[in-house]
Amino acid sequence: MTFLAALGRALLTLLSQIGRATIFAFETLSHMVRPPFYVKEFGHAVLTIGYFSLPVVGLTAVFTGGALALQIYSGGARFSAEAVVPQIVAIGMVRELGPVLVGLMIAARVTSSIAAEIATMKVTEQIDALVTLSTHPAKYLTVPRVLAALIVVPALVGIGDIIGILGGFVVGTEQLGFNPGTYLKNTADFLEAADIWSSLAKGAVFGFLAALMGCYFGMNSGRGAQGVGRATKSSVEAAAVLILAANFLLTALFFSA
Amino acid sequence: MIELRDVHKAFGSKQVLRGVDLFVPKGESMVVIGGSGTGKSVLIKCILGLVQPDRGTILVDGQYVTQADRDAFLARFGMLFQGAALFDSLTVWQNVAFRLLRGSLKRPKPEAREVAIEKLRRVGLTPEVADLYPAELSGGMQKRVGLARAIAAEPEIIFFDEPTTGLDPIMSGVINDLIREIVTEMGATAITITHDMSSVRAIADDVAMLHGGKVRWAGPVGQMDESGDPYLDQFVHGRADGPIEAVR
Ligand SMILES: Nc1ncnc2c1ncn2[C@@H]1O[C@H](COP(=O)(O)OP(=O)(O)OP(=O)(O)O)[C@@H](O)[C@H]1O
Ligand SMILES: [Mg+2]
Numbered sequence: 001m002t003f004l005a006a007l008g009r010a011l012l013t014l015l016s017q018i019g020r021a022t023i024f025a026f027e028t029l030s031h032m033v034r035p036p037f038y039v040k041e042f043g044h045a046v047l048t049i050g051y052f053s054l055p056v057v058g059l060t061a062v063f064t065g066g067a068l069a070l071q072i073y074s075g076g077a078r079f080s081a082e083a084v085v086p087q088i089v090a091i092g093m094v095r096e097l098g099p100v101l102v103g104l105m106i107a108a109r110v111t112s113s114i115a116a117e118i119a120t121m122k123v124t125e126q127i128d129a130l131v132t133l134s135t136h137p138a139k140y141l142t143v144p145r146v147l148a149a150l151i152v153v154p155a156l157v158g159i160g161d162i163i164g165i166l167g168g169f170v171v172g173t174e175q176l177g178f179n180p181g182t183y184l185k186n187t188a189d190f191l192e193a194a195d196i197w198s199s200l201a202k203g204a205v206f207g208f209l210a211a212l213m214g215c216y217f218g219m220n221s222g223r224g225a226q227g228v229g230r231a232t233k234s235s236v237e238a239a240a241v242l243i244l245a246a247n248f249l250l251t252a253l254f255f256s257a
Numbered sequence: 258m259i260e261l262r263d264v265h266k267a268f269g270s271k272q273v274l275r276g277v278d279l280f281v282p283k284g285e286s287m288v289v290i291g292g293s294g295t296g297k298s299v300l301i302k303c304i305l306g307l308v309q310p311d312r313g314t315i316l317v318d319g320q321y322v323t324q325a326d327r328d329a330f331l332a333r334f335g336m337l338f339q340g341a342a343l344f345d346s347l348t349v350w351q352n353v354a355f356r357l358l359r360g361s362l363k364r365p366k367p368e369a370r371e372v373a374i375e376k377l378r379r380v381g382l383t384p385e386v387a388d389l390y391p392a393e394l395s396g397g398m399q400k401r402v403g404l405a406r407a408i409a410a411e412p413e414i415i416f417f418d419e420p421t422t423g424l425d426p427i428m429s430g431v432i433n434d435l436i437r438e439i440v441t442e443m444g445a446t447a448i449t450i451t452h453d454m455s456s457v458r459a460i461a462d463d464v465a466m467l468h469g470g471k472v473r474w475a476g477p478v479g480q481m482d483e484s485g486d487p488y489l490d491q492f493v494h495g496r497a498d499g500p501i502e503a504v505r
Pocket of ligand 1: 268273291292293294295296297298299300339
């Protein structure tokens with residue numbers, strides 16, 4: 001009985017969290033379209049979320065693309081289909097692995113830092129101070145970060161897709177004996193515009209979710225260092241799970257018809 | 258003019274304010290004293306709407322704060338937080354000039370910087386600190402930067418949460434004079450929270466003592482010594498024994 005009660009309580013907490021996060025998301029969207037806009041904060045967010053994430057995105061993509069090429073080659077050999085490496089690497093990177101891995105890296109790198117920064121501001125009364133200085137915390141802190149992620153993460157995903165394909169290309173041509181010209185031609189011929197659009201659209205959704213979760217858990221942080229720690233942990237968990245769930249839904253939406 | 262009527266506030270099961278009544282006339286300096294943890298900081302956060310009271314009403318110039326236009330309302334206030342609450346991503350002068358760099362009071366950057374440096378000078382800080390970050394300052398210096406930020410836009414109503422804690426006696430004197438000056442020269446209304454009885458005597462027109470979630474005693478600073486209230490007496494003279502328990 002106590003077990004059921006505990007389970008019920010956990011479920012209720014989860015539902016109310018989802019409800020509050022949804023309200024937070026709509027509030028953020030409504031602040032996005034109403035002035036004042038803080039351009040400098042937005043620029044700063046573009047730099048930290050986008051530019052400074054390039055190394056980690058690049059490394060993630062190149063190794064994944066390379067590993068994918070090896071796997072498809074050895075797996076394909078079982079039914080003499082080694083030749084499909086370029087096509088499968090391209091479709092695997094662009095449709096699935098590019099957006100998902102970039103999304104998860106953004107959750108690790110950006111969500112956590114946003115949550116820790118905003119939670120610390122909350123704990124040290126900096127958020128209260130913003131309010132007393134006639135500055136809306138949602139407009140000054142949340143909107144620039146979420147908007148930046150919404151715009152910049154698709155670009156990161158695009159770059160990740162390209163670097164991932166290049167990783168596959170290097171492994172394919174250097175180690176698996178593919179002809180470079182044919183490899184590139186096969187990749188280019190096989191990919192469709194819809195693949196690329198879906199990749200970028202996923203990037204936008206994942207970026208939005210990642211930044212939003214960082215801001216939401218930061219703004220609702222508990223007191224003290226423990227509160228900051230908990231906010232950071234929860235934000236990354238929530239962002240990662242939401243990204244994977246959204247990926248499933250988007251894949252179903254784009255490709256199951 | 259600020260008026261609080263029967264303000265209650267609890268955090269969970271912990272009842273902090275249990276019916277606070279307080280009246281601060283325009284252009285006056287009110288000092289709130291009271292033991293640590295009695296809810297002084299919570300009280301001024303209630304006035305600013307940073308904390309929602311559970312019950313009771315708060316009026317500023319006869320208008321309910323809950324009904325006021327939030328931006329116009331906050332534009333009239335300045336607040337020094339107990340922990341200074343400086344933005345650590347901004348330099349000292351950008352902190353001080355925060356209001357002057359954006360929003361309705363926006364001014365050109367060089368002008369805002371000039372104002373910031375002038376305010377820093379008034380709290381006893383040299384122009385060299387202007388380009389440092391808050392983390393590079395001592396606690397007392399951070400406090401004074403917070404004070405400079407609170408007064409930068411010359412607000413009509415200013416709250417100071419323990420402005421002199423952590424300062425040396427000379428600096429405390431400078432800050433006390435500054436607060437007095439702001440009230441008498443600029444005609445601002447001020448509420449100051451302090452534990453420092455010499456500050457109370459230097460700053461206050463009126464004194465209110467918070468105890469047990471209520472205003473235990475309120476009156477002109479001149480009557481503080483012969484109030485005949487055992488609670489106030491114990492507090493003013495800092496005695497360990499008396500009606501106020503030492504363990505809270
Ligand atoms: N956000 C909050 N959540 C939970 N409890 C709180 C919160 N803010 C204040 N409290 C509690 O309210 C009580 C009063 O706090 P407050 O900061 O107003 O005390 P204070 O009178 O300013 O004390 P001090 O002189 O030490 O600054 C404390 O017991 C504190 O734990
Ligand atoms: Mg306090």
